[in-house]
Amino acid sequence: MPRQPRLDAPGTLHHVMVRGGERAAIFRDDADREAFVTRIAGLAREGALRVLAWALMPNHVHLLVYTGPRPLAHSMKRLLTGYAVTFNRRHRRAGHLFQNRYKSIVCDAETYLLELTRYIHLNPLRGGCASGLAGLRGYPWTGHAALLGTVPREWQDTATILGAFGRRPRSAQAAYAAFVGAGAGQGRRPELVGGGLVRSLGGWAQVLSLRRTGATVAADARVLGRGDFVTQVLAEAARQERDTLRLARRVAALPAVAQRLAADAGLTEEVLRSARRGRPVVRARRLFCQVAVTGMGHSGAAVARFLGVTTSAVNRLAASPRLPETARFLRRP
Secondary structure (H helix, E strand, O other): OOOOOOOOOOOOEEEEEEEEHHHOOOOOOHHHHHHHHHHHHHHHHHOOEEEEEEEEOOOEEEEEEEEOOOOHHHHHHHHHHHHHHHHHHHHOOOOOOEOOOOEEEEEOHHHHHHHHHHHHHOHHHHOOOOOHHHHHHOOOOEHHHHHHOOOOOOOOOOHHHHHOOOOOHHHHHHHHHHHHHHOOOOOOOHHHHOOHHHHHHOOHHHHHHHHHHOOOOOOOOOEEOOHHHHHHHHHHHHHHHHHHHHHHHHHHHHHHHHHHHHHHOOOOHHHHOOOOOOHHHHHHHHHHHHHHHHHOOOOHHHHHHHHOOOHHHHHHHHHOOOOHHHHHHHHOO
């Protein structure tokens, strides 16, 4: 079955999981861990990611992040490729470090933000990396210590999580610590990292209950949220895909538009894109800019690159008094 495309948009909350190939260790010592955290911090400082929760385990990583204007895939490529190169060089090894591609789940922040934060920050306790809740407070390779102020991480967004527990920092930290402590005995939470209906409904009990009633709900293995949230995310993804396809068609159409306009004027595309200044050429070039920019939605920069002129020249021609041929051309099939 082919892999589904990732779901993403600026401001989307993602639970990201990265695992070592064949379950091998991706961190051999604290120098490795510090190198990885330094790269995460760089992305956070750039505004590429807003990091709310994270945990480094011997052979895998959990991140809870909001994406910025840059797609998650770009940020993760920089993070993982850069770290793998450093790790391989440092340990004199070759080959892939990580298992396949990373896993990312779009999450409903309103419902799952705090649950995911607790789940991620309890990973070192469940995995035996930290000794009890007291040891977890000072464990440096998770965002839990940053939220409690024991290991400051100025690049981590602590305000969002602590703000859910109170307005005063100390009381909010105490309430957050109590919340995490209350979940220490929950063990693994498959509904937070599983797939399909289990994830969308919050557990197998809810799935079985739904099946008994015969009701249906939207579900997707790439989304953690109730049916209405899943539907909303998928609808937005479909809209983005349509917009991308429309943009691709517009960009691909530039040569065809140039050829048709040039032919109508008794010219060739090469002449239209040349530096010639004859009246028919100037008029055809002006018409091309008006059709492409004001009629089809191309950017002035894209049209300028196509014609081999400056962006200001294209914008000036596009904004000049509209030629009657512009409307007629846009109405043509």
